[in-house]
Amino acid sequence: MSTRHRPAEHPxxxxxNISKFxxxxxxxxxxxxxxxxxxxxxxxxxPAVVEGExxxxxxxxxxxxxxxxxEIFGVLGPNGSGxxxxxxxxxxxxxxxxxxxxxxxxxxxxxxxxxxxxISRVSVDAAFFKKLSPMENLLYGARLYGVTGxxxxxxxxxxxxxxxxxxxxxxxxxxxMSRGMQQKVAIARAFLTSPIxxxxxxxxxxxxxRSKREVRAFIEELRDSHDATILITTHDMEEADLLCxxxxxxxxxxxxxxxxxxxxxxxxxxNGEQPTLEDVFMRLTGEKLVDHxxxxxxxx
Amino acid sequence: xxRNWHLTKRYWGWEVVWFFYSLTSGLSVVFxxxxxxxxxxxxxxxxxxxxxxxxxxxxxxxxxxxxxFMLTSEVIAWERWEGTIEYTLMAPVRxxxxxxxxxxxxxxxxxxxxxxxxxxxxxxFELDLSGANLLGAGAVILAGSLSLIAxxxxxxxxxLLYPERGAQMTxxxxxxxxxxxxxxxxxxxxxxxxxxxxxxSPVTFVLEGTRAAVLEGAGLSELWAYIxxxxxxxxxxxxxxxxxxxxxxxxxxxTGRLKRVG
Numbered sequence: 001m002s003t004r005h006r007p008a009e010h011p012x013x014x015x016x017n018i019s020k021f022x023x024x025x026x027x028x029x030x031x032x033x034x035x036x037x038x039x040x041x042x043x044x045x046x047p048a049v050v051e052g053e054x055x056x057x058x059x060x061x062x063x064x065x066x067x068x069x070x071e072i073f074g075v076l077g078p079n080g081s082g083x084x085x086x087x088x089x090x091x092x093x094x095x096x097x098x099x100x101x102x103x104x105x106x107x108x109x110x111x112x113x114x115x116x117x118x119i120s121r122v123s124v125d126a127a128f129f130k131k132l133s134p135m136e137n138l139l140y141g142a143r144l145y146g147v148t149g150x151x152x153x154x155x156x157x158x159x160x161x162x163x164x165x166x167x168x169x170x171x172x173x174x175x176x177m178s179r180g181m182q183q184k185v186a187i188a189r190a191f192l193t194s195p196i197x198x199x200x201x202x203x204x205x206x207x208x209x210r211s212k213r214e215v216r217a218f219i220e221e222l223r224d225s226h227d228a229t230i231l232i233t234t235h236d237m238e239e240a241d242l243l244c245x246x247x248x249x250x251x252x253x254x255x256x257x258x259x260x261x262x263x264x265x266x267x268x269x270x271n272g273e274q275p276t277l278e279d280v281f282m283r284l285t286g287e288k289l290v291d292h293x294x295x296x297x298x299x300x
Numbered sequence: 301x302x303r304n305w306h307l308t309k310r311y312w313g314w315e316v317v318w319f320f321y322s323l324t325s326g327l328s329v330v331f332x333x334x335x336x337x338x339x340x341x342x343x344x345x346x347x348x349x350x351x352x353x354x355x356x357x358x359x360x361x362x363x364x365x366x367x368x369f370m371l372t373s374e375v376i377a378w379e380r381w382e383g384t385i386e387y388t389l390m391a392p393v394r395x396x397x398x399x400x401x402x403x404x405x406x407x408x409x410x411x412x413x414x415x416x417x418x419x420x421x422x423x424x425f426e427l428d429l430s431g432a433n434l435l436g437a438g439a440v441i442l443a444g445s446l447s448l449i450a451x452x453x454x455x456x457x458x459x460l461l462y463p464e465r466g467a468q469m470t471x472x473x474x475x476x477x478x479x480x481x482x483x484x485x486x487x488x489x490x491x492x493x494x495x496x497x498x499x500x501s502p503v504t505f506v507l508e509g510t511r512a513a514v515l516e517g518a519g520l521s522e523l524w525a526y527i528x529x530x531x532x533x534x535x536x537x538x539x540x541x542x543x544x545x546x547x548x549x550x551x552x553x554x555t556g557r558l559k560r561v562g
Contacts, residue, residue, distance in 0.1 A: 022556060088559070091390050095554045116392035127383035129303060136306045143302060144391035144398075173310070 010105030012197055012229035013067040013090065018099035020085055021046075023054040040098055044254065059085040061253035062099065067229055067246075069104075072219070074244035075233040076281065082253040083233035084124070087201045090231070091121045103197055120195035124202040126186035130175035134160060134185045137174060138192055145193035152192060159188040163218065180211035187215060191222055198222075200232040204239060212236075216243055237277040247277070251285040304371075304405040315413075323417050326359040327424065329484065349428075353515055356421050358483040361510050364414040364441060365448050365503055366474055371406030372452025375399075377459035377467040385460075386558050389549065396542045399456075403449045429514070436523045437513035443527045444506035446534025451502075453541035457548040461557055477503050502533050 019040070025047055027036040041047060043062040049055045060082045067073040077083050088094040090101050092112050101108050108115040128137045135156055142152030160170055163184045174182060183203060190198055200219070204212040216239065223230055234240055240247050241261045248258040257264060257280070264280045275283075308315060333351035379385040388398070422429065455473050459466030480494050481487070481503035487495050498504050509526025512518040552558050 020556075085556075088386075088556075091386075093386050093390055093553060093558055094556055095550070113392050113394075116390060119390075121387075121390060123386065125383060127387055129307075129378075129382050129384060131310065132303065132306055136303070140303045140306075141387070141391075144388065144393055146392070149302075 010102070011066045012069045012071065012104060013065075013073075013231060014102040014105075015066070015086075015090065016064050016099050016101070018060060018063050018086070018089055018096050018101055019058070020060040020089055020094060021097050022057045022059055024056050025050050025053065038097075058253045060089060060096075063250070063253070063255050064099075065248055065255060065258055067231060069229050070223065070227065071245045072223060072230045072232065072243050074240040074247040075231065075250055076235065076237070076240050076247050076277065077233070077250035078235055081250045083250060084201050085253075086250070087121060087123075087199050087231070087233060091119060091199055092116060093121075118195060119197045119199060120190035120193055121199040122183075122186045122190050122201065122203050124205050126179070126182040128174045128182065128185070131173050133171045133173060134165065134177070134188075135170045137185065138189050141189045142192050147193060155192055156188070159191060160185070163188055164214065180207045183207060184211070184215060184218070187218060187222075191226065191228075194226065196228055198228050198230045200230060202233055202235070204234070204236065212239070219243065237281075241277055249281055249284055256284045301401055301405040304402075304409070308409070319413065319416065322363060322413070323420050326356075326363065326417060326421060329359050330355045330421065330425065350515065352425055353427065354511065355484060356418075356425070356427070357511050357514055358507060360414055360418045360421070361441065361507055362478065362483045362503075363417065364410050365444065365506060366478070367410035367414070368403070368406050368445055368448045369452045369455065369474060369477075370470070371409065372399075372403045372449055373455035373459070373470045373473075374467065375402045375406075376456040377470070380459050380463045380466070389558065395546050395549065399453055399542065399545065400449075403452065406452075407445055407449070431517045432515075433513040433517050433519060433523075436518060436520055437510045439520070440506055440509035440513060440523055440526050440530070443530040443534065444502050444509075447502035447530060447537050450534060450537035450541040453538075453545050457545055460545075460548050460552055463557075477501060480504075482507055502530055505530050505533075 021040065024038050024040070026032065026038055039047070041056075041058065046056045046058055063082075063086060065073075075083050075086060085094065089096050090103075090108065092108055092115060096109075103115045103118050106114045106118065129140070132140070135153075138156040138160075139149060139152050142156070143149065147155075157170075161167075165181065165184070169177065169181070174185070177185070183206075187200075187203060190200075203219070204215050207215065219230060219232070220243065222228055232239075232243065244261060246258065246260050247264065249256050249264075257267075259267070261277055265275050265277065268275050268280055268283045330352055333348055333355050336351060337346065337348060376385065379388055391398075421427075451473070455470040458469045462469065480490065480498045481501045482490075482498060483503070487498040487504060490498060505526050509523055509530075512526070513523055
């Protein structure tokens with residue numbers, strides 16, 4: 001773990017046994033009206049599929065982990081493994097069926113507003129008002145978080161310049177920008193509000209190698225200069241290896257391992273081989289993290 | 301509010317287009333009054349000027365109220381469309397502050413654009429407004445705005461829960477108000493069951509109060525009969541609307557409906 005971490009009274013994020021299920025069989029309406037609840041499955045178990053109904057899904061299945069202040073913590077998993085659902089649960093955009101999370105000791109259920117003040121999230125699809133410019137979008141975001149217009153404007157200019165955006169693009173509609181640029185603005189928007197816990201949901205997916213490098217450098221710089229803790233989901237092993245102090249491997253909604261990238265690699269090393277994080281993932285789950293064959297097939 | 305102002309500034313050309321569209325569609329409705337005599341023949345007591353004013357008030361008041369309603373309810377539909385709804389809903393801002401802030405723009409925008417169309421219509425038909433109580437009419441309309449904002453907030457639940465169909469469903473609500481509230485005709489011509497609904501519609505109160513102020517020059521004491529129920533409906537409906545929106549938001553968070561983009 002990095003020496004940048006400082007002891008704190010509470011961990012930056014303490015996730016305990018959090019679970020989210022979809023399409024669980026519902027009791028009849030009359031029973032629900034009388035207070036009957038959906039029966040939640042135990043870890044690793046799911047009820048049988050009812051004919052004509054959607055199959056029950058354990059999107060996040062009894063997940064627990066802890067992130068210390070100043071840490072960059074990666075959640076590694078393929079598409080559909082539960083990474084985004086986990087981020088949504090922590091961001092209060094989804095209500096957990098079981099378990100809870102605390103952000104610097106603040107319970108996200110008991111004090112949702114208090115938790116929201118400490119977090120910001122960047123999603124894989126940089127969502128903006130596309131007819132508005134980066135500057136207008138940043139100002140809107142800043143106002144939502146209670147940052148005054150004048151303060152937001154100064155910070156927005158600083159951050160947009162730092163990201164390498166040319167001045168004329170500040171006032172052009174977002175829809176005219178490349179996806180890489182849009183994603184950079186999304187990260188700028190997150191930092192405009194000075195969150196102390198930043199949730200990055202595949203922030204570099206779909207970016208070209210240069211943009212990926214720039215975004216990574218920006219994340220590290222912001223962690224160091226803003227005293228932020230970062231939870232990042234990715235299926236890019238190189239990214240996880242380079243950026244993260246620790247990574248958790250998630251598979252079918254469950255965490256199967258949590259440690260530093262070096263320790264995870266060491267744990268499966270044998271005969272002097274230098275395993276990669278992808279090797280770790282394959283060993284732990286029996287699957288490839290990124291199915292290159294499927295990608296090639298889709299391209300052709 | 302700032303976001304919508306930025307959009308209006310950026311696409312001011314569309315505002316000009318909408319102004320002319322609204323003006324011409326309004327004029328075409330009011331010309332029914334001018335053509336009524338030619339269509340049906342002269343009847344004793346038929347007053348073209350009165351009918352013209354009656355339809356102008358209906359056109360303007362309806363435009364104002366439906367604009368407030370649509371802009372308020374479309375706030376969520378736009379966010380769904382752009383995919384920003386999750387970003388907005390995870391911001392540390394109280395829902396009532398968020399929604400009331402969003403409706404502030406709809407109120408100001410609707411007021412300014414409707415006033416401009418009203419002035420253009422008055423000049424076009426050379427209306428004599430010397431006996432009209434315009435301030436009283438304004439008070440009735442503003443009192444009615446509260447209720448429409450509340451109903452707009454409730455309607456915005458539809459695009460929150462149903463990204464693909466929600467926005468269209470709010471249009472059904474607007475069309476129903478148009479039918480039952482006596483926008484272009486007195487509600488007495490409606491079937492009894494529709495009249496029963498019309499008498500609790502805030503739009504009916506606004507239209508009747510505005511017509512009393514403009515056509516009959518009714519004073520504030522007479523207009524109070526319209527303003528008071530409108531304020532009561534507004535004060536009751538607004539917290540109910542906010543509470544319902546909050547409940548819908550919780551439901552969406554429980555069932556994962558915020559993720560889908562329409």
